[in-house]
Amino acid sequence: MKKPVLFFSSREICYYSSQFFAAQLAESFEKCGYPVEVCVLDLKKDIEKQLAPYEGKSYEAIVDFNSLLPHFLLEDDSAYVDHLDGPFFNYLVDHPMYHHPGLIPKLKNYHVLCVDEKHVAYVQHYYEHIKSVSMLPLAANEALLPIENEKKKEAILFPGTYRNKEEIYKQICELPKEREQDTKKMIELLQANEEMSQEEALRLILQERGEELTDAQFAVRMNEMYHADLYLRNYYREEAVRALIAHRIPVTVMGGDWDQFAQDENKYFKRISPVDFSVSFQKIAEYQVLLNVSPLFRAGVHDRVFAAMANRTACITEQNRYMKKHFKEKENVMLFSVKDKTELSNLAEELLINKTKQRQIAENAYEEFKAKHSWDKRTQQFLEIIKRSRQ
Numbered sequence: 001m002k003k004p005v006l007f008f009s010s011r012e013i014c015y016y017s018s019q020f021f022a023a024q025l026a027e028s029f030e031k032c033g034y035p036v037e038v039c040v041l042d043l044k045k046d047i048e049k050q051l052a053p054y055e056g057k058s059y060e061a062i063v064d065f066n067s068l069l070p071h072f073l074l075e076d077d078s079a080y081v082d083h084l085d086g087p088f089f090n091y092l093v094d095h096p097m098y099h100h101p102g103l104i105p106k107l108k109n110y111h112v113l114c115v116d117e118k119h120v121a122y123v124q125h126y127y128e129h130i131k132s133v134s135m136l137p138l139a140a141n142e143a144l145l146p147i148e149n150e151k152k153k154e155a156i157l158f159p160g161t162y163r164n165k166e167e168i169y170k171q172i173c174e175l176p177k178e179r180e181q182d183t184k185k186m187i188e189l190l191q192a193n194e195e196m197s198q199e200e201a202l203r204l205i206l207q208e209r210g211e212e213l214t215d216a217q218f219a220v221r222m223n224e225m226y227h228a229d230l231y232l233r234n235y236y237r238e239e240a241v242r243a244l245i246a247h248r249i250p251v252t253v254m255g256g257d258w259d260q261f262a263q264d265e266n267k268y269f270k271r272i273s274p275v276d277f278s279v280s281f282q283k284i285a286e287y288q289v290l291l292n293v294s295p296l297f298r299a300g301v302h303d304r305v306f307a308a309m310a311n312r313t314a315c316i317t318e319q320n321r322y323m324k325k326h327f328k329e330k331e332n333v334m335l336f337s338v339k340d341k342t343e344l345s346n347l348a349e350e351l352l353i354n355k356t357k358q359r360q361i362a363e364n365a366y367e368e369f370k371a372k373h374s375w376d377k378r379t380q381q382f383l384e385i386i387k388r389s390r391q
Contacts, residue, residue: 003086004035006054008064010043013093014161014256017277018065021091021138025063028379034060047072051080059086061386065093070105082108087131087389089113093138093303094295095198096123100223103127111389113382116300117322118197126219134385139375140306141278143285149312149359155250155270156316156348157287158241159280159304162258165238168231179224186228190296194338195321197298198222198229233295236318236338240293243341245269249348251291254283285311288358289351292317293338301326305333309369312362314351316344332364 007022019040026036041050051072062081067090072080081088091113092099103112106129113136114120123133172183182205189201199222206213213221238261244251245268252270253261263269275283284290290308292315294300299322308315309332317323319335327333334351336344351358371377 002034003058003060004037005029006057006059006062006084006086007036007038008062008067008069009038009040010064010068011066013066015274015277015280017093020277021065021093022063024139024141024375025379025382028375031376032379032383041068043068048074055080055083057085059084061382061389062086062088063091064089065091066099067091067102070102070107070110079105079107081110087111087386089385091136092119092123095119095229096127097198097219097222097229098226100219103130103219111385113385114300115302116297118199118299122197122199126215126222132385132389134388135300136378136381136385137301137373138303138306139373139378140303140310140369141281141375142310143282145282145285146311147285149288149355149362152288152313153252153286154288154352155252156244156289156291156352157252157254157284157313158237158291158293159254159284159307160237160293161255161274162237162253162261163230163234164257164260165231165234168227168234172227172231175227183225183228183231186225187231190228190232191339194318195298198225198296201228229296233293237293239341240291240338240344241269243345244291244348247345247349249345249352252287254280281307281311284308284313287313288362289314289316289348291315291344291348294318297322306369306373309333309365309373312366314358314362315365316347316351327368328364330361332361332368334361 007026009019009022026038030036062084069081074080087109089111093115096119110130112123112130112133115137117135120133120135172180185205186201190196202222241251248268250268252272254272256274258271284307290313292302292304294302298320301322305315305317316334318338323335329335334347336347
C-alpha cells in the first residue's frame with residue numbers, strides 16, 4: 001500500500017491558483033496509485049484545529065505552494081511540519097526572496113521546488129539547511145470546450161494582474177535613503193541586462209560600495225529589495241501592452257486592476273474581468289495569440305506559456321536561457337527581448353497576419369505540451385524528486 005500524499009493550500013495566490021495547482025497534482029498522483037489528502041486552510045478560523053487531523057501521520061510527501069506552514073508552531077514551540085512523517089515540499093512559484101521568512105526555519109525534512117533555475121541556485125546557496133532544491137515547472141490544462149483556430153479571436157491576449165508602476169516608484173522614493181538608492185540602481189542594472197538576476201544585481205551594488213555581507217545578511221537584504229522586482233514586472237507588462245497598441249495591434253488584457261491602466265478602450269485595446277484560475281484556460285483558448293511577460297524569470301518558464309501550448313494558442317514570450325534551451329524558437333514559441341518593443345510588435349503582427357505560421361506554431365506547441373508538460377508528466381518528475389529526497 002502506497003503512502004498518501006498530503007496537499008495543503010495555506011496561502012491564496014492570484015485567482016485561487018494554488019488550490020488549482022494542488023488539485024491537478026492530486027488527481028495525477030491518484031492516477032499513479034497514491035491516496036491523496038487535501039487541506040485548504042481558512043486563516044480566519046482555528047488553525048490548530050484544522051491542522052490537528054494530520055499530526056503523527058506518515059506521508060509520501062507533504063506539498064504546499066508559497067507555504068505559510070513553516071511559520072506554524074505548536075504549544076511547545078516545535079514546528080508543526082516536524083510532526084508530520086514525510087518530506088515537506090514548499091513549491092515556490094515566484095522568486096524565493098519574497099519568501100525569506102518561510103525559508104529560514106530549520107525544519108527536519110524541508111525541501112523546495114522552484115520554477116526557475118536561478119531560483120534553485122539561490123535557495124541552495126542561501127538556505128543550506130534545506131535538504132534539497134529542485135526545478136519543477138508548473139503545467140496547464142486544456143479548455144473544457146476546445147475552439148477551432150478559425151473561430152479564435154484575432155487579437156493578442158495578456159492574462160495577468162496590473163499594478164501601476166508609477167505608484168510602485170512612489171513607494172520606492174519613500175524608502176530609507178540607502179535602500180531607495182540601491183533599489184533604483186537594481187532597476188537600472190536589470191533593465192540593462194535581461195539575463196542578470198536580482199541577486200547578481202545586488203552583489204554588484206554592494207561591490208561598488210565596498211560593503212560585505214554574510215550570506216544570512218544578504219538573504220535579508222534581498223527580501224528588503226523586492227520593490228525592484230515588483231516595479232520591473234509591471235514596467236515590462238505595461239511597456240509590452242503599450243507597444244502593441246501603438247502599432248495598432250489588437251490586445252486584450254485579463255486580470256485584476258487593469259481599470260487603473262491609463263488607456264481608454266478602443267478597437268486596439270480591451271479589458272476583460274479576471275476569472276477564477278480554473279476558467280482562465282477557456283479564455284486563453286478563445287484567442288489566436290497569447291503574450292507572456294514573466295515576473296523576471298531569468299532562467300525559467302511561466303505557466304502562461306504552458307496554458308497557451310495546451311490550448312493551441314500561439315505564444316509570444318520574453319527570451320531567457322531556459323526558454324532558448326528547452327523550446328524551439330519560431331517552431332513552438334516566439335521569443336522576444338524585453339528591451340526591444342519593435343521586435344515584439346513585429347512578431348505579434350506576423351502571427352496575426354500569417355495564419356499558416358500561427359497554426360503551425362500552435363500545433364507544434366500542443367504536441368510538445370502533450371509529450372512533456374501535462375500535469376501527469378509533472379507528477380512523474382515529482383515522483384523522481386521525492387525518490388531522490390529519501391536517498
